[in-house]
Amino acid sequence: MSESGWLAWCVPQQPSSKLVVPCMFLLMGYTLMVVPLLQERVILLECNSYYTEIGRNMTPPFPIVDPDDKRCRDSTIESRAATVSMYLAIVVGVMSVLTTGTLGAISDRIGRRPAMLIPLAGAMLQACGLSLTHYLDASYPYLFIPQAIYGLMGGPSAFLMATFAYSADCSNPAKRSSEIGMLESSLFLGGTIGPLLGGYLSSAYDMNVPLFVFGGLLVPVVIWIVIIPESLTPERRVSAIQWRRANIFGALSILLSANSYGDRWILPALGASFAMMFNSVVGFASVMVLYTKLEFDWGQSTNGLFMAVNWLIKGLAIAILLPFLLLRCRKYVTEARIALVCLICMMLAFLLYAFAVNTTMFFMISLVDAIGYIAVPVMRGLFSMNVRVDQQGAVFAAIASIEAIFTVVSPVLFNSIYSATTDSQSNAALLVMASGIVIPLLLGIYLLRTDRNTRTFVAKASTYTGADTEPLLAEEAKPRPFNLSGEYEHAGYVDPGRFLDSDSPRTSLVSNGNRISTDSVTDASLYSSRSSRSRVAFGNSARASGLEDVASWEGNINSSPQLPSTRDSSVWD
Template sequence: MNRLLVVIFTAIVLDAVGIGLIFPILPSLLQDVTHAGNVAPYIGILTALYATMQFIFAPVLGSLSDRLGRRPVLLISLAGAAINYLFLAFAPSLWMLLLGRAIAGLTSANVSVATAYITDITPENQRARRFGLLNAMFGVGFIIGPVLGGALGDYWLRLPFIAAAVLNGCNLLLAFFVLPESRTPTREKIDLAALNPLQPLRWVFSMKSLLPIIFIFFILSATGEAYGICWALWGNETFQWNGLWIGMSLGAFGICQALAQALLPGPAVKLLGERGAILTGVASSCVALTVLAFATQGWVVFAIMPVFALGGIGVPALQSLATRQVDESRQGQFQGVLASSVSLASIIAPLVFSSLYFVVRAEWPGAIWLSVVVIYAMSVPLVLGLRLKKPVAVPAI
C-alpha cells in the first residue's frame, strides 16, 4: 500500500513542479519568442489558458476513470505530460507555446484521477491524513518548481522543460511497472455525452446536496490564488523586500504549509471532527491574514507563519468529508467536478485580486488581505450547514 501511495504522490509532486517551474522563466521565454517589450498580457493569456484546460478536462478524465479504470487514464496523462514538456522545450513561436501550455493543462487534470485512486485504496478513517499528504506533495512541488526552473533556466532557457519531461518519463515507467488498478472499472459504454465537460456539472447541480461542498472548494481555492498574485507586490511595497526576501518568505510559507498538511489533518480530524477541522483552518488563515494586513515590519510575516500553516488543515478535512457524499462508483466523476471548481477559481480569482490590489495599493496595500478574509468568511455558513452523512447512491449521467 505504501508503494502505491509513493507512486501517486510522486505524480502529484511532478504536476506541481510542472506548474511552478515555468514562472521564473516565463517572462524571458516570452520575450525570446515574441520580441515584445511588455509580455504581461501574454503571461495572463498563458495562465488563464492553463487553468481553463484544467477546468474543462478534469471532470472528463475523472468520469473516464470510473468507466475505464484509474490506471490507464493516469498512464496516458503521464505520457502526454512527458511528450508535452519536450514539445515546449523546442517550441519556436508563441502559438506553439500556447498549444503546449494548453496540453499541459489537460494532462495536469489527472489530479482528479489521483484523488479518486487514493479514495479507492484508503479506509474512511485514514482519508483526511492521506489527503493532507496529497496537499503536502503539492506544496513540495510548488517549492521545488520555481527553484528548479530558475536554476536550470540560468544555463538554458528551455532546460527546465527537458528536466520536467525526463522526470515525467521516469514517473510513467514507475507507474507502468508498479501501479495496479485500484478498482474494477464499470466498463459502461462511453458515448459522446460522457465526454461533454459540462455534463458532470449538470449532474452536480441536479444533486443540490452537493452544491455546498462545491462552493466551499471554490471559495478556499479562490483565496489561495491571492498569494500568488499579490504577495511579491505587497512585500516590496510594504517592507521594500527585494527578490531574495520575497523568495525566502514564499519558501517559508510553502515549507510550513507542507509540514502542516502532512502531519496535522489526521490528528485534527480525530480531535475536532471534519467540520471542526475545516473551521479551525479557516479561522487560522483569517487571523494570520489580519495580522499581515496591519504588519509594518517584515519579521512579523515570518513570526505568523505557524498560524498560517494551521490554515492548511481545512482542505484535507473537507476532501475527506466530500468523499462520503457520493457512492464509490461515482468517486472519479465527483473528484473531477471538484478539481474543475478549483480550476474555475484559478481563472476568476487572479482577475479579481489583481483588480482589488490595484484599487488599494496606493493607500493601504495590506487591505488586500482583509478582502481575502471577507471571502473566507463566506465559507463559514456553508461549512456549518454541511450534513455529515454516509454515501448515497446517485443517478448516472
C-alpha cells in the same frame, strides 16, 4: 528466485495511496518549476522587444540574454511581462476546464491510470515545446502553443483529480482524509523543491536544462503508473461513460445531487465552500508578488524564498498535523470540525497579511496560513465520504473543475482589485480575500450536520482491527432499493447511518468468500418505528428482532461472534 518471483517483488500487487505520492511530487514540482522559467522567458522577450521599439539602450550585449539585466528592470517591461504571463496561465486553465470533466467521466469507466497518463503526456509535450521555443529563440506568441497542449490534455487539475480519486478508491474510509492529506503534502513539497532546483539549474547552466531534467524524470513516472495496479476494480466501475457529465457543467452537476445519506444540501454547501476558499487562495498567489514589492520592496529572490518557506511549512503541517488529528484524536474531532477551525485560521492569516508591517512578520504569518490550508485536504475528504464508491471520479472531477475555473477567474479578479486600489488602499485585495472566507465559515457550520452521519462509522472504522472497512453506500438521490450483487471487495463493516430502505430486497454482499446478507434493513431514521428487522449477518445468516434503536444495532454488531476477513490488510494503507 524465479523470474515471476522477481516480477512480483518489483511490481506492486495491491493499489495504495503511497504508490502515487512520488508521481504527485514530481509532476507538481515540474509544473511549478515551469512558472518562473516562463516568466523569465517572457521578461527577456519583452525587454528586447521594448528597446528595439524605442531604439534606446541597445548597447552590447544586445539582444539581452539575461532576464536579470538591469535594463529589464523597467516598470513598462514588468507590466507587459506580467500581462503576458497572466494570459499564459489563463490558457492552461481554460483548456483544463474543457477537458477535466471528460477525463473524470472516463476515469469512472476505464480506471484512474489513463486519466493520470494523459496529463503526464501533456506535461512532457509542454517541456519539449518550451525547449524548442527557447532553442529557436521564438517570440512569445509561440509560448502559447505548449501551454494550450498541456491544458487540452488535462493539465495539473486533471492529474490532481485522477490521483485523489485513486487514493479514495483504495484507502480505508476512516483514514481517507489523512491519505488525501498525504498527497496534498507531496504537492507542496514538490512545489517547494521544483522552483528552487529549476532556478538553480537555469542560472547555472541554461533555461533548457531544468526542462530536460524534469521532463526526463516524468518518463519513469509514466512507466510507474503503467505497472502499478488499477485502484478501480471492474465491479465498481460505471457501466458506461456518462457523457452528460463530460463537460464543465456536467462535471459540476454532481454537486447538486443528494449525498449518499440522502441530504440534498451537503454537496452544494461543500462545493460553495471549496469554491470561495480556493478563490481566496489563488487570489493571494496572484497578487502577493506585486503587494510585497510595493509594501516591503521585495525582489525576486525574497519572493522566491517566501514562496519556498510558505509551501514547505504548509506541506509539513499537512503531513504531520493532519494525520495526528485524524488518527490520534479521532475521538474528539471530525473532518467538519477540523475544516471549520482551519477556515478561521485561513481568514485570520489573510487579515494578518493585510496588516503586516515588516518582512519578518509577513514570514511568520506563514505558520497561521499553513494551519488554515489544512482545510483543503479535509474538504476533499468530506467530498469523497459523501458520495458512492462509483462516483469518486465524478466528484473529484467536479473539484478539479472548480480549481480550473478559479485558476482563470481569481487572478483577473484580484489583480483588477489590486490595480484599482493601489493608491488608496493597497491591502484591499487581501481584505477581500479574508471576507471571502466568511461564506465557507457560515456553510461550515451547516456542514457540522455531517458529524451525525459519519461519527459512528468513522469511530468504529478507525478502531476496528478485525477487518478492513468500507461504507455501504446508498443510492444518489435518496435511500432506496439497490443491489450490490457479486463481489464487494471492501465490505466488512456496515454503518448504521447508511442502512437501506425498508422496502429493499434481500441484498447479498460477498467479501472474499464471506457472505454479508441483509433482509429488509431499514433506514436509521425509520428504525425505531419498526418492531422487527433483520440485521446484517457477518459470515452467517443470524437474525435479531425487536431492535429499537441504533445503539442496540451497534451493540449487536460489536457482539457478533463472526467477522469477515476481507482482503489482506496490506490492501489498506
